[in-house]
Structure formats: structure tokens, C-alpha cells
Amino acid sequence: MVTVGLVLVIAVALGFDFFNGFHDAANSIATVVSTRVLTPRLAVVWAAFFNFVAFAIFGTKVASTIAKGVVQPEVFTLSVVFAGLIGAIVWDVITWYFGLPTSSSHALIGGMGGAAVAKAGWGSLIADGFRKIAVFIVLSPIIGLFLGFSLLMIVLWVFHRYHKVEKLNRGFRRMQLASAAAFSLGHGANDAQKTMGVILALLIGARVVPPTSNVPLWVVLSAHAAIALGTLSGGWRIVHTMGSKITKLQPVSGMSAETAAAVTLFFTASKGIPVSTTHTITGAIVGVGTTQRLSAVRWGVAGKVVWAWVLTIPGAFAVAWAAYLPFKLFA
Amino acid sequence: MRRVIGRRAMFFWVSALVCVVMFPVMPPEFRWVAWVTAGIGFFWAILLTIEDLFGPGAQAGPWKHDPGRSPS
Numbered sequence: 001m002v003t004v005g006l007v008l009v010i011a012v013a014l015g016f017d018f019f020n021g022f023h024d025a026a027n028s029i030a031t032v033v034s035t036r037v038l039t040p041r042l043a044v045v046w047a048a049f050f051n052f053v054a055f056a057i058f059g060t061k062v063a064s065t066i067a068k069g070v071v072q073p074e075v076f077t078l079s080v081v082f083a084g085l086i087g088a089i090v091w092d093v094i095t096w097y098f099g100l101p102t103s104s105s106h107a108l109i110g111g112m113g114g115a116a117v118a119k120a121g122w123g124s125l126i127a128d129g130f131r132k133i134a135v136f137i138v139l140s141p142i143i144g145l146f147l148g149f150s151l152l153m154i155v156l157w158v159f160h161r162y163h164k165v166e167k168l169n170r171g172f173r174r175m176q177l178a179s180a181a182a183f184s185l186g187h188g189a190n191d192a193q194k195t196m197g198v199i200l201a202l203l204i205g206a207r208v209v210p211p212t213s214n215v216p217l218w219v220v221l222s223a224h225a226a227i228a229l230g231t232l233s234g235g236w237r238i239v240h241t242m243g244s245k246i247t248k249l250q251p252v253s254g255m256s257a258e259t260a261a262a263v264t265l266f267f268t269a270s271k272g273i274p275v276s277t278t279h280t281i282t283g284a285i286v287g288v289g290t291t292q293r294l295s296a297v298r299w300g301v302a303g304k305v306v307w308a309w310v311l312t313i314p315g316a317f318a319v320a321w322a323a324y325l326p327f328k329l330f331a
Numbered sequence: 332m333r334r335v336i337g338r339r340a341m342f343f344w345v346s347a348l349v350c351v352v353m354f355p356v357m358p359p360e361f362r363w364v365a366w367v368t369a370g371i372g373f374f375w376a377i378l379l380t381i382e383d384l385f386g387p388g389a390q391a392g393p394w395k396h397d398p399g400r401s402p403s
């Protein structure tokens with residue numbers, strides 16, 4: 001049954017998606033901005049467009065994982081989802097303020113988990129779902145790292161005898177437009193689907209759609225639109241960290257990093273695995289940085305990023321758990 | 332001059348080993364991802380190790396004392 005509460009919580013979910021775009025999607029543009037392929041303004045428009053059109057290319061497997069594979073579906077009520085979203089949003093705002101590129105995806109998963117546990121105890125969590133997400137927390141940046149390193153090494157080997165450096169750089173700048181577009185597609189496919197999953201869980205819980213339902217088209221379009229609008233609203237603070245503080249990027253390395261990250265995201269989206277686009281692009285940027293030498297990577301900054309990763313799920317979990325308590329007290 | 336494995340090669344060895352360690356906890360349908368990722372990591376770790384030990388630019392590591400050299 002559609003109620004005012006349902007509509008409000010869906011609006012909060014779309015608001016989270018907007019914040020995701022604001023917070024996470026800057027990853028798509030950090031490399032093209034730091035290598036000066038695009039101005040920041042054009043870069044956000046470019047990324048936002050491809051965030052939106054991703055709905056036409058990828059399925060909704062990630063959304064299904066979020067809706068039915070992480071928390072027992074019957075636990076999802078308006079109050080649980082609302083508290084989970086509050087946990088994720090508050091965590092995102094905190095890390096945004098400190099300029100740390102943490103994962104909105106893991107904040108959402110942590111938030112949902114915290115609220116679910118507050119309502120129904122630890123048995124409400126689906127162990128296999130969390131296991132799949134946990135292993136890819138570790139694997140996705142490593143995959144990005146190895147692919148980024150491999151791709152750049154292959155490119156450098158192929159072109160090592162080519163002497164027209166300026167012409168080569170121009171070529172890689174154009175290719176970076178394609179790689180940034182691919183990464184934004186992957187980001188849109190992965191991150192918008194998480195919000196779709198949350199909304200689907202809400203609709204199932206409110207008996208608006210049957211439990212076997214796929215994601216309705218209006219949910220798909222609104223989630224992608226929300227993330228695209230968030231991207232358009234900027235995220236420059238995080239762009240600066242990702243693009244230039246971790247390692248210095250040239251067009252060829254920017255292109256390699258984005259392509260490696262995009263390939264990783266395409267694979268995980270196709271398999272229904274919710275991963276962090278932040279983790280993945282950071283791993284890829286570290287990977288291209290190590291083609292020079294290990295000291296080319298500014299490990300102090302990368303270290304802060306790792307700490308933010310470690311704290312995200314527990315942090316969002318704790319905030320969501322606390323956010324649910326008033327509902328429990330007054331239920 | 333004694334040649335040692337550089338930090339970059341060690342980083343790749345460790346990262347590849349992390350993938351191997353993940354194997355038992357991976358969902359069965361995704362274990363091949365851990366193996367493929369580890370394989371790529373080991374491939375580069377081996378090449379970087381060979382470069383460090385036998386390449387023209389290899390140097391002794393800062394933490395290794397070469398008994399054949401007098402301290403500067």
C-alpha cells in the first residue's frame with residue numbers, strides 16, 4: 001500500500017543516490033580534470049550523462065542483491081530503511097567534509113545492516129551476501145590495481161619506439177574521454193542499482209509489488225537521474241584528492257586507470273556484486289603509479305583512504321543502529 | 332654488489348598472496364576471480380623480481396648490508 005511514509009522514504013533513498021553522485025561520482029572526473037583533458041564543468045556534464053544512460057546497458061542484478069541478498073527481505077520496513085539511509089548519509093557527509101573518498105556503497109550496506117540488526121538482531125543479516133561483499137571489498141581495488149598496471153605496461157611497451165610524443169598525448173587525451181565515459185557507465189550501473197535495490201525492498205515490504213518482482217522502470221529512471229544530478233552538483237573537494245594527491249597522472253596513465261576500473265565495474269555489475277567505485281578507481285590509480293616506482297604513489301594519502309575504507313561499514317552501521325533506536329522505543 | 336628484491340616487486344608478491352588467502356572464503360562461483368587476479372599479480376611479481384635481481388639497473392636494497400663494501 002502506498003503511504004505518505006513510503007513516498008518520503010523513497011525520496012530519502014533518492015536523496016542518498018544524489019549524495020552518492022555528489023560524493024562518489026567525482027571519481028569519474030578526477031583523472032580527466034587532473035590531466036586537463038576536460039574542464040571541471042564539462043567533466044561533470046560528461047560523467048553525469050553516462051551515469052544516466054547506464055540504465056539502458058546493464059541489468060539490475062546488483063539491485064536484486066541489495067534487495068534480497070544482504071538482509072532478510074521481511075526485515076525491511078519503512079523505519080529500517082529510513083534509519084539505514086540516515087546512517088549512510090550521515091557517514092557520507094562526515095567523510096565528504098574531511099575530503100576522504102570513502103565508499104557510499106559500503107556506507108549504504110553498513111547502514112542497512114545496522115538498522116536491521118537494531119530491529120531484528122544479527123540473524124537478520126544474510127551471511128553469504130555479506131561474505132560476497134566483504135571479499136570484493138578487498139578484491140576490487142586489487143583487481144583495479146593489477147589491471148591498471150598491466151594496461152599501462154602494455155601501452156608503454158606497444159608505443160615505446162614512438163617518438164612523436166605530442167601526437168601520442170593528443171591521442172591518449174581523446175581516448176581518456178572514452179575511458180572516463182566507460183567509468184561513468186560502470187559507476188552509474190553499480191551505484192544507482194544500490195538505491196534501486198533499497199527502493200525495491202521498500203516496495204516489496206509495503207506490498208506494492210510482489211516479492212518476485214523486478215525493479216520497476218520508474219525506479220530505474222529516477223535512481224539514475226538522481227545520481228546524475230548529484231554528479232552535476234560537483235565534488236571538487238574529493239576530485240583534488242583522487243586526481244593529484246595519490247599520484248601524478250598523464251593522459252596515458254589516466255586512460256589506463258579509468259579503463260581498468262571500468263572493466264572491473266562492468267564485470268561486477270554483470271555478476272550482481274555491489275562494489276565500491278571509489279575503491280576500484282583508487283586501486284587502478286595506485287596501479288598506474290607503481291609503473292614508475294613504488295615511491296611515485298603518495299602512500300600517506302593512500303593510507304588515509306584505507307583507513308576511511310576500514311571505518312565505513314562499522315561507522316555507518318553504528319549511526320544507523322542508533323538512528324533506529326527511537327523507532328524501537330516508540331513502536 | 333648483492334642484488335635484492337625491490338619494494339615494488341614485494342608489493343606485488345604480497346598483493347597476489349592476499350588474493351590466494353581470499354580463496355577459501357570466496358563464494359564458490361567467484362573463486363576463479365581470485366585465481367585469475369592472483370595469477371596476474373604473480374606474473375608481474377616474477378617479472379619485477381627478475382628485473383631487480385638480473386636487470387641492468389638493479390641496486391642493493393637500503394636495508395641490506397653488503398659485507399663486501401666498506402661503510403661510507
